[in-house]
Amino acid sequence: MIDMRLLVVEDEATLLQSIREYFALEDFTCDGAATYAAAVNKIDDHPYDCIILDINLPDGNGLRLLQYLRRQKKDDGVIIISARNSVQDRISGLDLGADDYLTKPFHLSELNARVKALLRRKSQRSSDVLVADMFAIDLAARVATCNGCQLALTKGEFDLLVYLINNKNRVVSKQAIAEHIYGDQSDNMPSFDFVYSQIKNLKRKLKEKGHEDLIQSVYGLGYKLSL
Amino acid sequence: MSKPLLQKNTKYLLTWLPMVLLGCSVLFFLLLRMQAHHMQDKQLQLKQRNVWSSFTGTGGAVAPHVRGEYDIVKRSDTLSVGQGALRDTSLYYPDRAKLLPFETLTSRYTWNGDGYEVTVYVSSTEISHLIVKVFIAEAVILLLLLVAIVVLNRNSAKRLWQPFSASLQKMENYDITRNQPLDLTAETGITEFNALHKVIGQLVDRSNSAYNNQKQFVENASHEMQTPLAIIRSKLELLINEPGLTEKNAAILQHITEANDRLSLMNRTLLLLARIENNQFPETETVNISNLLPRLLADLQQYYDSFPSLESNIAANLTVVANRSLIEILLYNLLTNAVVHNTENGRIRMTLEPSRLSISNTGKVLQYDPETLFERFRKDSYSTKTTGLGLALVKEICILYGYTISYEHSNGWHTVSILFA
Numbered sequence: 134m135i136d137m138r139l140l141v142v143e144d145e146a147t148l149l150q151s152i153r154e155y156f157a158l159e160d161f162t163c164d165g166a167a168t169y170a171a172a173v174n175k176i177d178d179h180p181y182d183c184i185i186l187d188i189n190l191p192d193g194n195g196l197r198l199l200q201y202l203r204r205q206k207k208d209d210g211v212i213i214i215s216a217r218n219s220v221q222d223r224i225s226g227l228d229l230g231a232d233d234y235l236t237k238p239f240h241l242s243e244l245n246a247r248v249k250a251l252l253r254r255k256s257q258r259s260s261d262v263l264v265a266d267m268f269a270i271d272l273a274a275r276v277a278t279c280n281g282c283q284l285a286l287t288k289g290e291f292d293l294l295v296y297l298i299n300n301k302n303r304v305v306s307k308q309a310i311a312e313h314i315y316g317d318q319s320d321n322m323p324s325f326d327f328v329y330s331q332i333k334n335l336k337r338k339l340k341e342k343g344h345e346d347l348i349q350s351v352y353g354l355g356y357k358l359s360l
Numbered sequence: 361m362s363k364p365l366l367q368k369n370t371k372y373l374l375t376w377l378p379m380v381l382l383g384c385s386v387l388f389f390l391l392l393r394m395q396a397h398h399m400q401d402k403q404l405q406l407k408q409r410n411v412w413s414s415f416t417g418t419g420g421a422v423a424p425h426v427r428g429e430y431d432i433v434k435r436s437d438t439l440s441v442g443q444g445a446l447r448d449t450s451l452y453y454p455d456r457a458k459l460l461p462f463e464t465l466t467s468r469y470t471w472n473g474d475g476y477e478v479t480v481y482v483s484s485t486e487i488s489h490l491i492v493k494v495f496i497a498e499a500v501i502l503l504l505l506l507v508a509i510v511v512l513n514r515n516s517a518k519r520l521w522q523p524f525s526a527s528l529q530k531m532e533n534y535d536i537t538r539n540q541p542l543d544l545t546a547e548t549g550i551t552e553f554n555a556l557h558k559v560i561g562q563l564v565d566r567s568n569s570a571y572n573n574q575k576q577f578v579e580n581a582s583h584e585m586q587t588p589l590a591i592i593r594s595k596l597e598l599l600i601n602e603p604g605l606t607e608k609n610a611a612i613l614q615h616i617t618e619a620n621d622r623l624s625l626m627n628r629t630l631l632l633l634a635r636i637e638n639n640q641f642p643e644t645e646t647v648n649i650s651n652l653l654p655r656l657l658a659d660l661q662q663y664y665d666s667f668p669s670l671e672s673n674i675a676a677n678l679t680v681v682a683n684r685s686l687i688e689i690l691l692y693n694l695l696t697n698a699v700v701h702n703t704e705n706g707r708i709r710m711t712l713e714p715s716r717l718s719i720s721n722t723g724k725v726l727q728y729d730p731e732t733l734f735e736r737f738r739k740d741s742y743s744t745k746t747t748g749l750g751l752a753l754v755k756e757i758c759i760l761y762g763y764t765i766s767y768e769h770s771n772g773w774h775t776v777s778i779l780f781a
Contacts (some may be wrong), residue, residue, distance in 0.1 A: 151594035352610030
């Protein structure tokens, strides 16, 4: 996934900066726009592989930008990031042609994983295979191979591996992992027991394939998969 | 002491009205007697004139004594009694062998140079009988009047207060959280009630608007907080990716992350509560709780290493028509509560009967009034794993769908039950 072009439309300058900084580590060109007008200009200038779109903009609604985009017959991928989390908002966003919907506050690693998934779907229409170094992961068939050898993973371990590969060479916080795996149904703080045990199992299974220390724990804050 | 208005009014009437009527009766009796006396006086005067003119007209040939009618006595001395004054007397009637009461009037006349004393009699028996009969009739009428007044008063009060009772019923059923208007009849036909309804209507409108503003405020405030929370979270993610992170800094970051996550969680739950209150979950479907529950349980058993030992008894095919995510949130919160607030090596007992779910867990005794268990931010001080909003959320969902939720504690078991009906 080289030479991908991203546009982040977000009126909150510091959040915009965080997102751009996070994506700067990927091989992406990442543009930013803080207003509706600036976003329209950028969209007219370039085709984007993915647009990360905030709904509340000072001079217009993000959904209108989405309508504008689709009227121009542009098929740029769109991920909506919104402070509003209602089924209605989600449905109207997806109805207008958004590819994904993420509610604030989100984890950047989650946004990254969603962007990667979207870009993959757009570039490989026939199959959905994630290739990274020694890993080849067929996301449709849910089969992971390492150096051509199949890894016997549980559902949780598989999801965790995909998440770590999507965020490779970064520290992914255990909270982000927990939310990615559990969802956000409970008012109780998540238990990290499951994250710890899944990481342990995954490390053991990778070690069996001769890849020890591929996943490192970072001071109990999170984990990093180095490729 | 509070009593119904009707009863109070009746009691008041029954206390005072007989007294008034009794007073009136006494007055009536006195007036009646006075009038009777006056009438006898006139009768006697007339009789006296008639007797005297008959006596002088016949040249004294009339019988001077007729018992019970008159006496004419020739007297030269002064009058033996006061002239023209009525006197009570009684005459003996041998045929009836008793004394009968009479009223007499004595006057002095002069005829042919002689002085005469004329005394006329009128029987008191008939008049006193009449007085008694009239008085009894009057008493009966007053008694009937008393009953009629009380009955009429009760009935008319019932009719008059009917709009009030109807409005009271409506106000009792009024629930501000349901966001419904209070429909009081504008025209009751009674000015005071119309005014009351108008004032209550305005009061309810003001309360509704204040309540809605408050709900809207919570929702807006929560929305506004999402972006700063997103900024903090994103900066923390960038920070943990900084090279040269020391263990000490990592520990600080850990604490900031935890606090921020708690804040995010609290904010998300407050937002959810506000949205449930604002009826923003109109989509419903048939949700099979019998299928959903084991799935959530299996997830949770995976997520917690120290999941308490579980006894469950789940009846098949319990379905409800509701919003699926809300039902999932409801069950998930109840289940995680039973896990989080459990003791070491604790237990969970779960029973799903048709239309009733009970989840019991072992746990410490509550440090607060169980009545307030479902209130917001109600939690034990030692608990940092929760926001104290979970059960408030559960309760709010139950209110939305009309489920009955209850809590009880016995023998070290905390039980929360939900009646889906």
